Amino acid sequence: MxxxxxxxxxxxxxxxxxxxxxxxxxxxxxxxxxxxxxxxxxxxxxxxxxxxxxxxxxxxxxxxxxxxxxxxxxxxxxxxxxxxxxxxxxxxxxxxxxxxxxxxxxxxxxxxxxxxxxxxxxxxxxxxxxxxxxxxxxxxxxxxxxxxxxxxxxxxxxxxxxxxxxxxxxxxxxxxxxxxxxxxxxxxxxxxxxxxxxxxxxxxxxxxxxxxxVPPMTAHEVAELLERHDHPSWPRALVARLHRMSGGNPRTALELSAALDERVRVEGADVPDCAEPLPVPDSLRRPILDRLGVLPARARHTLVVAATAARPTVELLRRAGCPHAAVDLDVCARQGIIRALAASDHDTIRFLDPLTPMVLCAETPYEHLVDAHQALADASDDPVERAHHIARLSAGPDPAVATRLVAAASAARRRGAPRTAARLGRLAAEYTPAGQAYVDVERRLTAAEDGIEAGDLDFARQLAHQVLGDADRPADRVRAWNVVIDSCGQAMAEIADVFPEAVRDAAGDPELLAQLHYRMSWRAWMVGGSAARARDHAVRAARLAAGTGDRRTELMALTQQASLELFLGLPEAETTLAAALAAPHDPHAMAHHNGPLYLKHRFHLVRDELDEARAELRTLVYRLRQRGSADSLSQCLIGLAQVEIQRGRCRPALTLARQSLRIIEEAGLSQGPAWYAVSLAETAGGSLSQALTAAEAAGRHSEDDDDRLFLPRALHAEGRIRLFAGQTGAAVELLRRAGRLETAQGQRDPATRRWHADLAEALAADGAPDEAAAVIAHARDQAERLGRPGVLAVLGRASAAVDASRGELALAAQKLESAAVRLRAAGYPWEEARTRAVLGRVLRRAGDEPGARAAFASALRLFTRADARPWIAMTRAERDRAEDITFRPPEGGSWSDPLTTTERSVVARVAQGATNREIATGLVLSVKTVEAALTRAYRKLGAKSRVDITRMVMAPPTS
Structure with missing residues (x-):
């Protein structure tokens, strides 16, 4: 722009x-x-x-x-x-x-x-x-x-x-x-x-x-910090744990990682799993011990009981033999050890430093910890809490303890706490007597599947490989292989050798083969890049599952089949989705991001039913926040962010995209999709420089995972940003590659991935109008066949760009006005605003200044209503023609070194009172570039301040 x-x-x-x-x-x-x-x-x-x-x-x-x-x-x-x-x-x-x-x-x-x-x-x-x-x-x-x-x-x-x-x-x-x-x-x-x-x-x-x-670092920033300081490449789950235990404090994270590296490298210890405490170096222990050392004996005892509890409350501590818990904890709060107590005795007690409970328990004699666990087991009325403490009191395998832990894991699963369920399930397996091998395998597999739901992929994979080393029944082995496959996330290219072994272990069992063909469908699409081959696997999986009564696998396979048919532009997609939505339902499938309820919102989107899509996703997000996997919640937030952008609600979209990224980072899941969502939201309502960074991160993660499903989307996101920044050559290269990948996969519905109009606009701007027209014609044929009015409206704007590049400004203006009207009717305010801004530029080129200013004003109103911050600044700058300025030289002076175009634009906006950040947004520059241009302009103009700049600027001459 x-x-x-x-x-x-x-x-x-x-x-x-x-x-x-x-x-x-x-x-x-x-x-x-x-x-x-x-x-x-x-x-x-x-x-x-x-x-x-x-x-x-x-x-x-x-x-x-x-x-x-x-x-x-x-x-x-x-x-x-x-x-x-x-x-x-x-x-x-x-x-x-x-x-x-x-x-x-x-x-x-x-x-x-x-x-x-x-x-x-x-x-x-x-x-x-x-x-x-x-x-x-x-x-x-x-x-x-x-x-x-x-x-x-x-x-x-x-x-x-x-x-x-x-x-x-x-x-x-x-x-x-x-x-x-x-x-x-x-x-x-x-x-x-x-x-x-x-x-x-x-x-x-x-x-x-x-x-x-200064906020705490995110999990992603902690991972980058460790990489920059040449720390080991810890598993993602361990990095997420380092992030949690450090509270996002970079110095603490580095010291914890260094201590862990010393234990593993020097002492030869194994990398700790999620149940083992991390080593805490003396540099971090000493300040904690100093704070603990000033506590009275009674307050320290109460704090030990609180540190031992899974969810400590004042009421629980009272029942566990600490009658003065409120007073004791108030002393701890004044010493900066825990957060100040809330009014309710049932609110969970929070430690200010996540390392404090670990250090406190390590410094407490074992017999005192046993007493604390016993008191809490007797006092707790929560089966999950009680099972946690009973397990700590048992010295070896105990069938009664194992049974109680299984019940507690089920309770945690029902209340939407899969991470807790996974931990309790593994404990149940450890307390299972040696003579119950099949029971042990079942409990480990259930715990592994809970780990998948919790996003603890390394934990799940570890348990699955343990089972594969012990189990001989085909059902157990295939179930373990499924965990291995599911734990790889977007990086399915890493497990190419798994599928042949899993098929051999299935031994021709149709129920087991149905589960494997469903997963082979995903691999064919994500790694093989063929939607048609992926659909064949999905169809076979659905038929096999239906024949064996496996409703969950049948529903997931039908959903995958419907999604692929939509992408391929096949008319039977609607019928397949209806079959996936029909009773009987499976709760897991209905709450999964690869299930039919999630897919339903995509069918709404291709039909331009934005409000309906938002309603479906909001309901699903609410359910997943209560109980659901981190992966499913993140994917639903990504989808909801995209819908909000199209609905012209950029601020909520930014919030949702950032939430998705935080969830993905904390869970240690593949980050490409979340960075893609952040890029879209930043492009619409944040910062184009941040959007570019996010798009590049999305592409890098997708390339690393060999994820061909999300890679074209990341390329499309980056290509759009380059297009908006005027880098048409780079935009064309990126968008062409995205288009080639999508076409090779079999895309036949342009409403599923809407890259066509952006590629055409980039080609027109880059001097290739004939190629642009060919892209538009091909997409228009598909959109007309399938009835996609929103796509046709955006293609109308791209067609106007082709006309404008050929000098046919009147025709271009006519098409842009028509496209804007159709976008308004379809309910796309952000796209309508973009179209009216383009109309303003075309009318200005045609010499219709009043019409241009009216078009810019209309676009500005829409962008302002959508809180599309970068677009507000850019449109306002174009409307006001900020570059049409002259300068009043200092008295008796002149300038021998003229300003560059960028310097002139920056100075003009300084004179209008804009901040450096606002200027950077309006000109699609980095803040650093604005600062450098302004510094050079100061020197050339002989100015010492922004006030001097304002005095030198003269209003443009009036005609």
Whole structure:
């Protein structure tokens, strides 16, 4: 929609949350003022500051930094000495003799100061010299600001000495233009707020000031962190566990991983499974033990019982022999060990540090832990909780304990807690006596299947391979192979050798073969790339399952068959779906993302029934949040995000896509689909640079998994972003590849994957209108045959792009108006807005400026209603013709070096009052590119501030 941008052709994945922080801080500092970054020790404040400082200084901004430490807190002016350590002596020339003497004494730059020391006799500790010192510092900083914006960085402000803090507060109150402050504060260092922020860090920053809390890392960021620091490639489930145990704190995650690596590499231990405690290094244990060490004996005992319980509450602890539990836990809360107690005695007690229960139990004598388990087993009225403690009290195989654990696993499964069910099921197998081999196998397989539902794929795979090493019955072996297949997620290419062995183990049993053919259907589509061959397997699976009475497999196979027939454009797709939806129902199939209820929303989508699709998915999401697999919930959220985009609700779509990604990361599942959803949502309502990063991540994950089902979607997502950024050559290459893959798989319904219009628009923009017209004609034939009005409307916009590229502007405008009307009738406000924005550009080219401005205004209203932030900025910029500006040179001056097109666009928006982030969004640039262009423009124009820029800009001449 604008000039070609400098979107990168390849970037390293950056999650939305951290990228958002960097952009937020840059935008705030670009306005002037200050930012205070807060967060606990090890959360990454200093790393973020270093990255921001490097970015800003790389674009010509002067930076001065101090990093105080605890031992320097009582040394006067040590922070100021650190901050001004690189101050050139020439900057002191603006000072009067007395001012210079005071500042040099304070900074220990004079012989007298070196003899006496700052703040001692003769130093500016108080009185008149203290005021002179403040004035002197302000003057020398003004000299530095004369060369461009100045950033002061104070890292770990809680250790800043008081005299330096007072000087910085003085500067902040003055609010000198061109001066900004970035400070960090370590929160949660002690139970009293006064110990956390002794200097009043917020007052160090000039107004406007913004406090930004650095959030914990996501599981994906923790995985990247470990990779960057050359840690072992731990299984995904173990990485997810490291993320949970570290609370997303990067320093803690690194130390836990290092301790685990030492145990595995040096001591020769096995990688721990989900039931084994992780090794906690002394650097992490010691602070926890220090906090625990100050607790009274009674409070520590109560805390041990709470740490032993699966879901501790005040009421449970009272029944378990801790009558003063509320008082004891209040003491623990004041020491920063647990969260402050809620009003209800039935709310679960939460530890602030996930490592605390582990360390506490490791330091507690074994007999005391046994007493705690016994007390909790007697006190609990929850079968899951009671079974958990009884198991801990048993020393070996016990059929009664195993039976109770099986019952508890069933209860956990019914309440929608498959992870708990899987853990209890495995315990049940371990307590099963040796003479009950078949019972043991059954319990392990059930636990493995619960692990699949919970997304704990490594756990499930481990149990399945154990069964394959012991079992000899065909039904048990095929069931175990099914777990192995299901645990690979999107990466089915990794298990090519599994299917022949599984078919041999099935020994011709039609019920077992039905289950395998269903899974072979998925492999044929995802890895083989053939929807037709996949359908053959699905049809065979459904028939075999129907003949043996396996309704679950029959329903899943019928759903797969219907999905493939829809993709292939076969008329029997509707009949097949109806058969899958008919009674009798299977609860598992009806709540699965590969089941008929989920597929039903896709049939609504191809018929442009967006509200109906949303209603189906919302009902399914609600059910899955109560009880369901992480994979199914994530996939439903992905589908719901796409529907919300089309319905013109971009903010909810962003939220849903990010939720899906978090679920996928925490469960250790294949991430390609979730990154794809994030890319779509960011494209519609977030940031195009973040959208590009997400699309590239989706493509990378799909390539790594050899997932040909999602790879074309990732390519399509990236191609659209390149198209919107004006990178038509790159867009054509990506969209052509996506189209080739989809066509090779057998796509015959253009409503199932809507890449055709985007490819045609990219081809038209790239000078290939004939090829674009051929793409449109082929897709139009399919859409007309199947009755797809929404697809036909979007193809109308693409056809207008072809006409416009050939100079037939009147015809193009006519088609665009028609397409916009049809998109409104079909209920696609976001696509209608895109179409009206294109209409505005065509009318402007045709010389119809009033019509163009009206079209842009209409598009802007629709984008605003949809909260489509990048499109709002781009459309507003086009409507206002921001580039049509002239500059008033400084008096008696002129410019020998003209502005580039990008610099001119950036300057024009600065003059309109836009922030750097808003400019980046509007021009489809990165914030870094905007900052660099603005820095160059400052130099060329001789401007020192945004105010100077505004004064130089003249309104466009009127005709």
């Amino acid at each position: 604008t000039e070609p941008s400098t979107l990168p052709t390849g970037t390293r994945p950056l999650t939305v949350e951290r990228g958002g922080i960097l952009d937020t801080v840059r935008a705030q500092l670009a306005r002037g003022g200050g930012v205070l970054l807060t967060g606990p020790a090890g959360i990454g404040r200093t790393t973020l500051v270093s990255q921001l400082a490097a970015d800003l200084t790389g674009f010509g901004q002067t930076m001065m930094r101090c990093s105080p430490c605890p031992t320097e807190r009582n040394t006067p002016f040590i922070g100021l000495i650190d901050l001004l350590s690189d101050l050139p002596d020439t900057a002191l020339d603006v000072l009067a003799a007395h001012e210079r003497a005071v500042l040099e004494d304070t900074l220990l730059r004079s012989a007298r100061a070196l003899e006496c020391g700052s703040g001692t006799e003769g130093g500016p500790a108080a009185g008149r010299d203290a005021l002179v010192l403040r004035i002197a510092v302000r003057k020398v900083l003004a000299v530095l600001r004369g060369a461009g914006p100045l950033l002061l960085v104070v890292d770990d402000a809680q250790w800043l000495d008081q005299p330096t803090a007072e000087i910085l507060k003085y500067l902040a109150r003055r609010g000198d233009p061109g001066l900004s402050v970035l400070a960090t504060l370590c929160s949660g260092e002690g139970p009293e707020p006064s110990l956390v922020d002794p200097v009043g860090a917020l007052e160090l920053c000039p107004r406007p000031v913004r406090r930004v809390v």
